Amino acid sequence: MGKIGMWELLVILAIVLLLVGPKALPKLGEALGKTIGNLNKGLEDD
Numbered sequence: 001m002g003k004i005g006m007w008e009l010l011v012i013l014a015i016v017l018l019l020v021g022p023k024a025l026p027k028l029g030e031a032l033g034k035t036i037g038n039l040n041k042g043l044e045d046d
Contacts, residue, residue: 020028
């Protein structure tokens, strides 16, 4: 338990696509990428 497989990722992506819509998906991906990048930078600064 705890591992996410390919099918689970596809289902999550489909749900997000339905909720957000295809036009807003690139903005959401960009925001998520920036958030992960900032988190990694913050962890490296310690």
